[in-house]
Amino acid sequence: MDSSVFIGPEALPALAEMLSRPAVTRVFVLADGNTARLCLPLLEKHLPPDYCLIEIPAGEEYKTLESCNTVWCTLTEQRADRHAVLVNLGGGVVTDLGGFAAALYKRGIRFAQVPTTLLAQVDASVGGKTGVDFQGYKNQARRVSGAGRRVY
Structure with missing residues (x-):
């Protein structure tokens, strides 16, 4: 499991290199x-x-299970396998939701966090805590570091 953190000008080229590895079968962007x-x-280039x-x-x-369902349905419809990577491009909602969805899909697929806010940079993207809100409670359903596979 690769859990590198890249900051600055080398971050996106490092992401591109990781996504081009033969072990990656398909790339999805949330x-x-x-x-x-x-x-x-x-990010597209x-x-x-x-x-x-x-x-x-x-x-x-x-940031709900319904949104996770959208992610899971798309991954399933597009025939994502265990070697797919989910790139989560966004703030706290996207990085929390994406990490949670990736950890549960097919018992955990790799994901890369590309945070776009300061909070996302220090919370879900590096801290390893991801989750979704449930029945009005914030982060009621959550995953902590170690469950699922992370790739940065």
């Missing part, structure tokens, strides 16, 4: 409406041309 529009164009975008609405109210 983004919300804002990061898909504003940040994905900056570092992604394989056949990546699949999974877009969710922006906002804490979408």
Whole structure:
């Protein structure tokens, strides 16, 4: 399991190198409406041309099991296997939700966190705590570091 952290100018080239490894069968990008529009164009040149975008609405109210279901359905429909990688491009909602969804899909697929906010940079992306809100409680369903496979 590779759990490297890259910061600065070498981060995106390192991500591109990791995604191009033969052990990676398919790349999926999870983004919300804002990061898909504003940040994905900056990331695209570092992604394989056949990546699949999974877009969710922006906002804490979408950090739910229903959004996880959207991720899982897309991964299943696109025939993601255990060697797929989910790249989570966004703030705390996307990095929490994406890490949680990846940890539970097929007993854990690799994921890469590409945080776009300061909080996401120090919370889910490095701290290893991910989760979703449930029945009005924040992070009620969660995964802690060690469950699932992380790749940065």
